[in-house]
Amino acid sequence: MDFPSGLFLANYPINSRFAEAYRNLRTNIDFSFIEKDFQSLLITSAGEREGKTLTVANLAYTISRTGKSVLMIDADLRKPKLSRLDPPHESPGLTGLLLQTFNTDVPDGDLGQIGTSDLFRLLSLQKKTGILTLSERKEEVALVFLQGDLIDVDWRSRPEERKLAAVLVKNNQITSEQAKSAMIRQKDSGQKLGFILINMGLIREEELSGPLTIHMMEGLRMALQFKSGRFSFKALSASDFDGASFDPVDFNRLYAQVTIGEEELPYLRKEIASAIVETEASGLFLLPCGNLPPNPSEILASERMSFLLTNLKKRFDALIIDSPPLLPASDSLVLASRADGVILIVKAGFLNRKLVMRAVQQLNSAQANLIGVALNEVDMKRGGYYKYYHKYYSEYHGEN
Numbered sequence: 001m002d003f004p005s006g007l008f009l010a011n012y013p014i015n016s017r018f019a020e021a022y023r024n025l026r027t028n029i030d031f032s033f034i035e036k037d038f039q040s041l042l043i044t045s046a047g048e049r050e051g052k053t054l055t056v057a058n059l060a061y062t063i064s065r066t067g068k069s070v071l072m073i074d075a076d077l078r079k080p081k082l083s084r085l086d087p088p089h090e091s092p093g094l095t096g097l098l099l100q101t102f103n104t105d106v107p108d109g110d111l112g113q114i115g116t117s118d119l120f121r122l123l124s125l126q127k128k129t130g131i132l133t134l135s136e137r138k139e140e141v142a143l144v145f146l147q148g149d150l151i152d153v154d155w156r157s158r159p160e161e162r163k164l165a166a167v168l169v170k171n172n173q174i175t176s177e178q179a180k181s182a183m184i185r186q187k188d189s190g191q192k193l194g195f196i197l198i199n200m201g202l203i204r205e206e207e208l209s210g211p212l213t214i215h216m217m218e219g220l221r222m223a224l225q226f227k228s229g230r231f232s233f234k235a236l237s238a239s240d241f242d243g244a245s246f247d248p249v250d251f252n253r254l255y256a257q258v259t260i261g262e263e264e265l266p267y268l269r270k271e272i273a274s275a276i277v278e279t280e281a282s283g284l285f286l287l288p289c290g291n292l293p294p295n296p297s298e299i300l301a302s303e304r305m306s307f308l309l310t311n312l313k314k315r316f317d318a319l320i321i322d323s324p325p326l327l328p329a330s331d332s333l334v335l336a337s338r339a340d341g342v343i344l345i346v347k348a349g350f351l352n353r354k355l356v357m358r359a360v361q362q363l364n365s366a367q368a369n370l371i372g373v374a375l376n377e378v379d380m381k382r383g384g385y386y387k388y389y390h391k392y393y394s395e396y397h398g399e400n
Contacts, residue, residue: 022058022059022061022062023062025055025059025062025374026059026062026063026066028372029041029059029341029343029371029372032341032371032372033340033341033371037317038318038340038341039313039317039318039319039340040309040313040318040319040320040321040338040339040340040341041059041318041319041320041321041339041340041341041342041343042321042323042332042335042336042339042341042342042343042368043055043056043059043320043321043322043323043342043343043345044323044324044325044326044332044336044342044343044344044345044359045325045326045344045345045346045347045359046325046326046327046344046346046355046356046358046359047325047327047328047355048079048325048328049347050325050345050346050347050376051345051347051376052076052322052323052325052345053081053082053322054376055343055345055374055376056072056082056320056321056322057072057082057085059320060072060284060318060320061281061284063318063320064281064282064283064284067283068283068317068318069283069285069315069316069317069318070283070284070285070316070317070318070319070320071276071285071286071287071312071315071316071318071319071320072284072285072286072287072320072321072322073094073286073287073312073319073320073321073322074093074094074286074287074288074289074322075094075289075300075321075322075323075331075335076289076322076323076324076331077094077095077289077292077293077296077299077300077324077331078292078296078324078329078331079324080288080289080292080322081322082286082288082289082322083286083288083289083290085286091274091275091276091277091287091288091290092274092275092290093275093287093288093289093290093291094275094287094288094289094290094308095289095290095291095292095293095299096275096290096291097271097272097275097290097308098299098302098304098305098308099293099299101268101271101272101275102122102125102126102268102304102307102308103125103126104122104267106119106122106123106231106233107232107233108230108231108232108233109230109231110228110229110230110231111134111136111226111227111228111229111230111231112227112228113267114231114266114267115227115264115265115266115267116134116223116224116226116231117224117259117263117264117265118265118266118267118268119132119134119231119233120132120143120150120255121263121265121268121307122268123145123148123233124145124148124149124150124303125148125303125304125307126148127147127148128145128147128148128233128235129145129146129147129148129235129236129237129238129240129241130144130145130233130234130235130236131143131144131145131233131234131236132144132145132231132232132233133231133232133233133234134223134226134229134230134231135226135229135230135231136226136227136228136229136230137229138157139155139157139222139226140155140156140157141153141154141155141156141157141219141220141222141223141226142154142156143220143223146238146241147238149251149252150251150252150255151241151251152192152216153216153219153220153223153251154219155218155219155222155223158218158219162218164193164194164211164212164215165179165182165183165193166179167211167215168197168203168208168211171211173203173207173208173211174197174202174203178197178200178202181200182196182197182200182202185200194208194212194248205248208248209248209249212248212249213248213249213254216249216251216254217254217257217258220254220255220258221258224258224259265311268311269311272308272311272312273315275287275288285316287312296324296329296331297329297330297331297334300331300334300335301334305335305338306338309338319339321335321339323335326359326362326363327355327358327359333362333363333366333368334366336363336366336368337366337367337368339368339369340369341369341370341371342363342368342369342370342371343370343371343372343373343374344356344359344360344363344370344372344373344374345373345374345376346373346374346375346376347376348375348376356373360373
């Protein structure tokens, strides 16, 4: 990607005032996160034409000069300007990832091309209801989803001695006869075994919770081990599920434990990587906006956006996000609470002070971490400021 002349610091002398201003901004940001490194910064303003995009580009460039990998994200889904820095390319952009890639249909296919973790995330993000069946060699696991939430795991090829009833018998929590009776009722009713055991008075909820969690964890771990084989998804209606059941397992927490916080996601990570544009500056990348959607606020507030930001943080040292101005739209507010910090750009003498204060109040109401305000296009010749700054700057850098 070629930098437009006059916009990026790459086109200015390293000791210019323009370059020094952004280095000072970078240093002040570092001081704001002195106890830990930040990973995401949202750049916004109260109104339009206050210099957000200029700040995003040059701050990202300045941070990348420290050896960090930096991704600029054009999240202005109304009047994107950061994306104009990039010549035409085939990237689907931010909206393409959120509305197309994350909406990939997965009725059936090969687990060698799309992983179990990819399927889990796609069904979750799409709020699907149905049964995902995975098979590899002689193993088969079914994952049950209700409006995107995993609610059951059935390791269908589980060895007899590791099935729930056998484990409870082995632990002396129920007898063999009780287990047989419960399984007969399960076959006739289709209800979950745990629910039946509790209703029959054979075991208490607190006694079943531990063994059942381990039971589900084993099935989920087996499913995530599949590297080949096939998958198929059968869509169902929410009305197909019996609401009366015993569900002590927190499947979201269980999934995080099994993946140890690191999903493989071979398909989704490949698609996300293909949307990112590499610039000519080492360590500096861009995720363009993509096609403009009719509902920007809803898209940016979605679970899909949160998922994307989480994964981008794992790949890049820092995300610098360009967003719409605060007063005309609420888009920036939904992103502000998800960023580690927010910088408000204020163009000197441009907007009424009350409007700027209103923007600050909106950020505070959104519980955003507003780390500072950057004053843009200051007339340094006013009030003797230029004389002081030039004298200090020249002496420090040895200019004549």
